[in-house]
Amino acid sequence: MFVKTPLIFDESRSGSQGTPIPHSDVPGLELTDIIDNSLLRTEPAELPQVTEPEVVRHFVNLSVKNHHIDKDFYPLGSCTMKYNPKINDALAALPEFAGLHPLQSDNTVQGALQLMWELEQMLQKITGMDGVTLQPSAGAQGEFTGALVIRKYHDQTAGHRRHFILIPETAHGTNPASVVSAGFKPKVVKSNDRGKIDLEDLKAKADAETAGMMLTQPNTLGLFENDIEAIASIVHSAGGLMYMDGANLNALAGLTRPSDMGFDITHINLHKTFSTPHGGGGPGAGPIGVTKKLIPFLPIPVIHRTEDGKFIRDYNKPDSIGNVHSFFGNFGVLVRAWGYIRMLGESGVRHMTRSAIINANYLKAKLAPVYNIPFTEGTMHEFVISGTRQKERGVRVLDIAKALLDYGFHAPTIYFPINVSESMMIEPTETESRQTLDKFAEAMHEIDKIIDSDPERIHSAPVNTPVRRLDETRANRNPNLRWRP
Numbered sequence: 001m002f003v004k005t006p007l008i009f010d011e012s013r014s015g016s017q018g019t020p021i022p023h024s025d026v027p028g029l030e031l032t033d034i035i036d037n038s039l040l041r042t043e044p045a046e047l048p049q050v051t052e053p054e055v056v057r058h059f060v061n062l063s064v065k066n067h068h069i070d071k072d073f074y075p076l077g078s079c080t081m082k083y084n085p086k087i088n089d090a091l092a093a094l095p096e097f098a099g100l101h102p103l104q105s106d107n108t109v110q111g112a113l114q115l116m117w118e119l120e121q122m123l124q125k126i127t128g129m130d131g132v133t134l135q136p137s138a139g140a141q142g143e144f145t146g147a148l149v150i151r152k153y154h155d156q157t158a159g160h161r162r163h164f165i166l167i168p169e170t171a172h173g174t175n176p177a178s179v180v181s182a183g184f185k186p187k188v189v190k191s192n193d194r195g196k197i198d199l200e201d202l203k204a205k206a207d208a209e210t211a212g213m214m215l216t217q218p219n220t221l222g223l224f225e226n227d228i229e230a231i232a233s234i235v236h237s238a239g240g241l242m243y244m245d246g247a248n249l250n251a252l253a254g255l256t257r258p259s260d261m262g263f264d265i266t267h268i269n270l271h272k273t274f275s276t277p278h279g280g281g282g283p284g285a286g287p288i289g290v291t292k293k294l295i296p297f298l299p300i301p302v303i304h305r306t307e308d309g310k311f312i313r314d315y316n317k318p319d320s321i322g323n324v325h326s327f328f329g330n331f332g333v334l335v336r337a338w339g340y341i342r343m344l345g346e347s348g349v350r351h352m353t354r355s356a357i358i359n360a361n362y363l364k365a366k367l368a369p370v371y372n373i374p375f376t377e378g379t380m381h382e383f384v385i386s387g388t389r390q391k392e393r394g395v396r397v398l399d400i401a402k403a404l405l406d407y408g409f410h411a412p413t414i415y416f417p418i419n420v421s422e423s424m425m426i427e428p429t430e431t432e433s434r435q436t437l438d439k440f441a442e443a444m445h446e447i448d449k450i451i452d453s454d455p456e457r458i459h460s461a462p463v464n465t466p467v468r469r470l471d472e473t474r475a476n477r478n479p480n481l482r483w484r485p
């Protein structure tokens with residue numbers, strides 16, 4: 001039976017509290033000594049009054065109602081929900097890291113600066129780029145930072161602004177949003193019938209107004225753009241720069257590098273490829289890597305290693321685009337990614353990528369007899385199925401996604417990419433075992449059978465979750481997130 005969890009405010013009882021902390025008998029500063037009196041509260045904040053076990057139980061109960069990667073399979077295509085090793089959290093929680101303040105002097109934070117410098121070196125090696133900034137806090141912010149770098153490069157080298165960034169029609173929504181935020185207009189490039197960039201359309205659109213192209217590799221159908229050299233050559237010949245949306249670097253790391261394919265800039269979603277927690281637009285980390293000619297434009301501060309092996313923060317970069325985040329972005333996330341890459345080593349990173357590709361291709365082969373898979377050539381770490389055969393029998397891909405919840409799986413991404421009707425985008429990641437993939441495939445086959453025998457069961461799913469179907473549009477447009485007494 002489902003028991004509704006009350007809000008923690010509703011559990012509040014006046015006078016309840018956790019461990020009482022005795023009053024300090026050491027004379028110290030009064031709040032009014034450090035904060036202007038007019039800014040101080042006159043009434044205490046309306047915080048819930050609960051005991052420690054009540055707080056713990058409240059949040060543990062909520063966490064088991066939610067679906068998360070520690071609970072079961074989470075094949076959310078494009079989002080790379082892979083298991084995050086707990087050792088990463090242990091590293092980031094070390095008091096020597098967690099207790100630092102970003103305004104401490106360089107001398108007192110040598111270890112933290114060294115860690116970030118080393119992470120930059122590792123990312124340079126993996127991407128083949130010459131310079132890296134760790135500052136952006138998400139892939140989308142990396143795109144925005146990269147677009148600002150592109151703008152500054154053209155303004156400075158050509159002395160005039162180029163206005164367009166080419167974007168494939170299959171692009172992730174953040175791509176056009178980022179380039180518009182950076183002051184460009186997106187120009188859409190068509191895909192061909194193989195789901196890849198249409199070279200003729202690209203040739204027609206790349207011109208003297210083209211500042212660059214933002215391209216996801218492998219693309220959002222999970223397919224490797226094997227014409228990448230020709231694509232880069234067309235854009236470069238028009239004077240544009242090539243930006244790789246590196247959200248899918250987990251299909252490339254250790255096997256090939258963005259620089260080898262002709263990219264000038266790439267972002268790296270550390271919270272995907274390098275298994276740091278996924279922050280939903282932050283607090284993640286979306287470092288960008290750039291080729292040599294673009295290094296002067298990277299955000300400040302930049303970390304340098306001096307000849308005597310010390311690490312310093314350098315703010316003196318006159319051509320820099322400035323800051324895109326305070327200090328170095330989300331340091332705790334950087335520690336986790338550093339730990340993951342160090343733990344795997346070079347051969348481990350390669351193995352990670354190969355496993356992600358094998359898992360996706362294995363699952364694709366298991367689903368192919370039942371589900372329509374329109375684009376299959378060159379599948380890398382994820383693939384897109386189309387629920388058209390199921391729709392003909394009265395069940396939409398939304399219903400299939402809901403039915404999967406009853407099997408204890410998070411649903412894959414649905415209705416993206418938009419150039420596949422009834423699309424379901426599945427990314428198993430390398431952290432799943434063959435047994436888990438088999439269990440998921442069995443559930444998908446069973447759902448397909450139930451469509452013929454008992455379609456109502458799929459239409460009314462989920463029945464095993466804490467809440468059933470919600471009015472998602474209303475929840476989105478009119479969220480009710482505020483507690484009032």
Ligand SMILES: Cc1ncc(COP(=O)(O)O)c(C=O)c1O
Pocket residue numbers: 078079138139140141172174175216220245247248269280281284286
């Ligand atoms: C292809 C692609 N590009 C960009 C992004 C944006 O990354 P972030 O969520 O870190 O902002 C994503 C995120 O899912 C993505 O899949």
